[in-house]
Amino acid sequence: xxASRRQFLAAFAAAGAMAAAPSAFATxxxxxxxxxxxxxxxxxxxxxxxxxxxxxxxxxxSLYRNGPGWFRYGASSTGxxxxxxxxxxxxxxADGQAxxxxxxxxxxxxxxxxxxxxxxxxxxxTSGVNQAPVANSDSMxxxxxSVIVVGxxxxxxxxxxxxxxxxxxxxxxxxxxxxxxDLAHMPFTAHPKVEPNGRIWNVGFFGQRGIIWRLxxxxxxxxxxxxxxxxxxxxxxxxxxxxxxxxxxxxxxxERITAPMVEGFVWRDDQPFRVLVIDxxxxxxxxxxxxxxxxxxxxxxxxxxxxxxxxxxxxxxxNAHFVTEEARSMIRxxxxxxxxxxxxxxxxxxxxxxxxxRSGHHGEFPQTDRRRQGLSRDLVALVDxxxxxxxxLMNWRTGAFxxxxxGAHQMMQEHLFVPKRSxxxxxxxxxxxxxxxxxxxASELHVFDAARVxxxxxxxxxxxxxxxxxxxxxxxxx
Amino acid sequence: xxxSIIAAVLLAATVQTANAQDANGAVAIQxxxxxxxxxxxxxxxxxxxxxxxxxxxxxxxxxxxxxxxxVRFAGLAPGQYAVRLFHDINGDGEMNTNxxxxxxxxxxxxxxxxxxxxxxxxxxAAFTVEAGETTQRINLGGN
Numbered sequence: 001x002x003a004s005r006r007q008f009l010a011a012f013a014a015a016g017a018m019a020a021a022p023s024a025f026a027t028x029x030x031x032x033x034x035x036x037x038x039x040x041x042x043x044x045x046x047x048x049x050x051x052x053x054x055x056x057x058x059x060x061x062s063l064y065r066n067g068p069g070w071f072r073y074g075a076s077s078t079g080x081x082x083x084x085x086x087x088x089x090x091x092x093x094a095d096g097q098a099x100x101x102x103x104x105x106x107x108x109x110x111x112x113x114x115x116x117x118x119x120x121x122x123x124x125x126t127s128g129v130n131q132a133p134v135a136n137s138d139s140m141x142x143x144x145x146s147v148i149v150v151g152x153x154x155x156x157x158x159x160x161x162x163x164x165x166x167x168x169x170x171x172x173x174x175x176x177x178x179x180x181x182d183l184a185h186m187p188f189t190a191h192p193k194v195e196p197n198g199r200i201w202n203v204g205f206f207g208q209r210g211i212i213w214r215l216x217x218x219x220x221x222x223x224x225x226x227x228x229x230x231x232x233x234x235x236x237x238x239x240x241x242x243x244x245x246x247x248x249x250x251x252x253x254x255e256r257i258t259a260p261m262v263e264g265f266v267w268r269d270d271q272p273f274r275v276l277v278i279d280x281x282x283x284x285x286x287x288x289x290x291x292x293x294x295x296x297x298x299x300x301x302x303x304x305x306x307x308x309x310x311x312x313x314x315x316x317x318x319n320a321h322f323v324t325e326e327a328r329s330m331i332r333x334x335x336x337x338x339x340x341x342x343x344x345x346x347x348x349x350x351x352x353x354x355x356x357x358r359s360g361h362h363g364e365f366p367q368t369d370r371r372r373q374g375l376s377r378d379l380v381a382l383v384d385x386x387x388x389x390x391x392x393l394m395n396w397r398t399g400a401f402x403x404x405x406x407g408a409h410q411m412m413q414e415h416l417f418v419p420k421r422s423x424x425x426x427x428x429x430x431x432x433x434x435x436x437x438x439x440x441x442a443s444e445l446h447v448f449d450a451a452r453v454x455x456x457x458x459x460x461x462x463x464x465x466x467x468x469x470x471x472x473x474x475x476x477x478x
Numbered sequence: 479x480x481x482s483i484i485a486a487v488l489l490a491a492t493v494q495t496a497n498a499q500d501a502n503g504a505v506a507i508q509x510x511x512x513x514x515x516x517x518x519x520x521x522x523x524x525x526x527x528x529x530x531x532x533x534x535x536x537x538x539x540x541x542x543x544x545x546x547x548x549v550r551f552a553g554l555a556p557g558q559y560a561v562r563l564f565h566d567i568n569g570d571g572e573m574n575t576n577x578x579x580x581x582x583x584x585x586x587x588x589x590x591x592x593x594x595x596x597x598x599x600x601x602x603a604a605f606t607v608e609a610g611e612t613t614q615r616i617n618l619g620g621n
Contacts, residue, residue: 122595139620181582186577187578209578259595
């Protein structure tokens with residue numbers, strides 16, 4: 001049995017790995033609204049009130065969002081924002097109206113903790129109790145980081161373990177979605193990449209071991225192979241081009257197995273930010289590039305130019321301070337300002353050189369037109385929670401930055417590209433996202449025209465609910 | 479990890495029979511929360527050294543046809559014992575793991591002890607056998 005101890009340790013450490021981060025949080029107490037428990041029973045489906053503008057003709061579908069929504073039982077609290085229970089929301093737009101509902105993912109972790117009315121399970125930044133019933137990574141799967149629609153299914157994603165299958169309509173949990181029985185409990189990041197043809201690529205990591213998943217549009221495993229990424233970097237997000245997989249290897253290294261997991265990571269700014277590039281058709285064909293040290297959670301997307309130059313944008317900060325400090329203190333509600341990430345472009349040249357081009361614009365939760373996943377594009381949207389709480393749209397080709405500031409009372413969350421019914425250009429999209437209005441104590445849903453962000457939302461709805469801050473979402477036309 | 483269990487099962491049949499005459503203790507292990515398929519593979523240890531080193535004192539197995547199953551070790555001298563087991567759902571005789579080594583079949587320890595991200599410790603899994611029958615109720619439903 002002793003030989004397996006390492007394996008169990010691996011299970012623990014892999015399982016805690018989930019994350020996402022906004023750029024910063026204001027100190028003001030209203031933001032603690034974003035880390036209050038959502039009601040245990042969720043939000044019953046309810047109409048939202050239109051507070052501005054009019055729904056664009058032809059915009060019909062659902063924005064699904066996920067994020068941590070439960071943090072404490074009395075004095076017993078999670079040790080980190082990333083360890084809250086997954087709370088899935090649906091914002092449905094139809095016939096010019098919007099509706100909002102929310103429901104907790106009914107995970108093993110949540111069932112155990114609700115029964116004991118106490119935080120029990122270990123996590124990314126939570127130690128857990130002695131004798132916590134952890135059999136494998138999915139025992140503590142919080143299903144709290146993102147969502148993806150796969151065929152007729154809705155999956156709530158974590159990154160240390162399996163997807164959790166939900167009803168697209170009621171958000172009711174069906175259970176852990178084991179993709180293949182021999183791959184049960186393997187990590188599956190919250191950032192799968194969907195090619196324009198529907199094929200789904202994803203990765204998962206523990207330490208320097210990884211798995212590359214290739215799924216059909218309906219979620220069947222076409223291929224899954226393990227790889228060695230050479231160093232135990234924290235990889236939350238990654239990128240693909242038409243031909244290659246891009247795995248950023250930042251110098252925040254998982255050097256020690258401990259509880260909570262986050263304390264086993266070390267920031268090594270004497271080491272470069274490496275980028276592992278793997279051929280989609282031959283995983284043995286790989287190349288490593290080196291950039292100056294930086295910390296990141298999220299990439300935009302990648303593409304490859306005719307001469308072989310690879311570009312991908314990411315939101316980079318100077319160190320891991322947010323994840324090691326801020327995201328823990330915000331649960332204690334003694335939130336301090338965190339340095340914001342800057343949008344940068346990583347450029348990997350065919351001759352092996354690599355460089356970072358800075359945009360001068362700050363923010364997080366970068367989003368692109370998913371019709372162009374892996375393909376050349378100009379635009380990336382991001383949100384900035386500093387100062388005036390801004391939605392910004394960067395055009396890398398022209399250098400233009402089109403933005404709208406919501407003001408100090410609004411907490412920004414990810415805004416997604418939703419293609420308009422006509423026209424295929426990137427700017428022929430809506431940007432659809434959510435804010436948390438601290439003054440009104442309500443969640444709001446906004447739709448922008450990507451061609452005119454600075455005009456402000458074309459329509460906004462206010463919910464009767466104030467949902468905790470979420471991480472990531474997905475749009476479904478259905 | 480449980481690869482030696484088949485051999486141990488064969489060897490350990492002797493524990494239950496040869497010592498039966500001077501039996502002074504037994505443990506009944508009642509399992510619940512099972513999927514009705516495959517078999518449970520159970521190992522018994524009578525020392526911390528054996529437990530840590532994987533040297534089972536006895537072993538047995540039982541087919542699983544419902545949500546519960548029971549196995550029994552008899553002829554046990556009074557003392558401290560611990561049990562580890564797994565549910566061999568696909569009946570291949572091995573505790574299957576995924577490519578990262580995480581078990582993909584349910585497993586458990588006596589006292590329903592949990593490991594701190596590893597096997598349960600002897601201290602947590604050990605129980606006392608005295609004259610007569612001791613019962614261990616182990617639930618695998620949480621796996």
